[in-house]
Amino acid sequence: MNKLVPFEWITALRFLKEGRMQTIFIVVAVAIGVAVIVFMSALLASLQANFLKRVLTSQPHIQLIPPDEVARVLRKPQEGEVAVAIVQRPVQRIRSIDQWQKVRSELTRWSEITNVSPSMSGSALGVRGAASRSIVVTGIDPNVYFNVVRIPDYLVAGQVRVLTDDILVGTELAKDLGVNVGEKIIVSSATGASRVLTVSGIFDLGNKSANQRSTFVALRTAQALFGLVGGVTSIDLTVTDPYEAETIAQRVQAVTGVEADSWIKTNAQFFTAVSAQQTSNTLIRVFVGLSVAFGIASVLVVSVIQRSKDIGILRAMGTSKEQILRVLLIQGGLLGFLGSLFGAVIGGGGLFFWHGYMRQADGSELFPLVLEPSLFAVAVLLAAVTGVAAAAVPALRAARLDPVVAIRG
Amino acid sequence: MAETNEVLRLEKVSKRYNVGTPVEVEVLHDIDLSVQRGEFVAVIGPSGSGKSTLLNIIGLLDRPTRGKLYVEGHETSRLGDDAITRLRGHSIGFVFQYHYLISAFTALENVMMPLLAERGFPNDTMRARAHTLLDQLGLARWENNLANNMSGGQQQRVAIARALAMNPAIILADEPTGNLDTKSADQVFEMMREVNRRNGTTFLLVTHNLDIAQRCDRVVEVIDGRVREGKVAA
């Protein structure tokens, strides 16, 4: 008996040790439950983190765009007339954000905004020899834009050089047009302007249609191409806390009067999916938790019956009801704790194994694993608390046991 | 109270079971009893006469339906659960027919248990005391055996050592030798007499063995829930 361990703990530990089989079985049961929860939660967290990382490095957190053009009804109804206006949606021209330099210098001052990147984009035709493809040309200032969308991370050939006559193209487009780094393509816009540009780099954004259509050129080149010298069609922002993007976007819109869309709004579907996953994850946790709790409770109920003589003897020797109560609560907590320790190891190990085993078609890993230590800590803590709670009923039973009855047997 | 040497006093103690139900029975009727410090009392009587009930009430495991019980001068009817538990822990030691050692613990640890329950944490003093008690009862060799790995007589002697751990004024022994062969029964009884002589511990010993009863200071006979003092007919 260790001098630092109190009576209740000594007794609880001995009882668990003596009831070897029961203890082992329930610990295994708890471990399986906790392993499932840990595996599932870690998997989900990894998938989400991976997806978020991709999303947040391949698109701005907030994008400022000029308002839609709307047609105004010019004819005013006369006295006593009701006019039903059939308004056609006007053609959306490429337009610049009004006074964008002012907007930019304003936003640059905001501490929660880390990058302000004006850009100009529009559609054009990419031509090489007989092949032509419709493309989206985005004119950028590479110094800031690459902080928002990390094209350099996705580069597969050439370099991320964006001078006046350079163009970065996606892998699919390069294939379709049959171009390599250093070769030239002709880019012509709807306004009739056209430029001959040199492919300086080829990127792979991990998305086929983006690789087919996205191209990047210098801002001035795009402005010339689309006939909007000095204008920009969007201002892309990154913020310190991506999860605050929506509220910041609303403030930006209020202050500047320019429409601001956060990535949270444009990826609403993703968040719906995440919340659906989280709901089902929570349900599974609750039900696994319940079955763990009932498992622990039933084992303890049985052990209280089996140990009624021991408990009666302890009471006769001057052990109080509260002490007996604590012995049982500690047993419950220990079962939850031990089970969840093994469960965390099994769940975490299982995930590692599964992750190492499952490979993408090309043999690279599916996604990087995110194993938060806090997940394990929380799982173990919750299981211990569940164990204590589950022990409440058997503990009360044990405390109320009449020593006379217990001893008479 | 005139006699300061009285450790136990029952005044008109009655016990009813199943109160308020059709099967209500009174198993003890207006029992008066007084026991002096250091007395070794045999409690005899036919099966079902109420000996265990009487001992359980004296041992504060059960409460009388009517009447007053004084343990070492404390009137117990108004004490709450915790106070009763504490008084029981300090004043009373139990030895039962089925030794009832806790099988998860060694002999030494079983003897330490009452001290441990009271103090909360184990310490060397407890260990030393448990060892001394076992040694006095000739059990030092077996002190690290788990309770189940000992003979019935050995277990019963460990139970006596455990009853002595808190140095209680009274030890209640309900047929402690009932399950033992004659030789072991004799050994266990002699051990208790020895403790009684050496420490002045008061004993109430329920027994069906008239030979043993004769070797006690005093014999109390329980018949149909009433007590009768007397010498055993030889």
Ligand SMILES: Nc1ncnc2c1ncn2[C@@H]1O[C@H](COP(=O)(O)OP(=O)(O)OP(=O)(O)O)[C@@H](O)[C@H]1O
């Ligand atoms: N919990 C109870 N409910 C109802 N009746 C009880 C209860 N406990 C004991 N009795 C009854 O009280 C009477 C006395 O029982 P007790 O156990 O005190 O007898 P005893 O003298 O110890 O007998 P034995 O020598 O067989 O141990 C018996 O008739 C028994 O049936």
Ligand SMILES: [Mg+2]
């Ligand atoms: Mg009896």
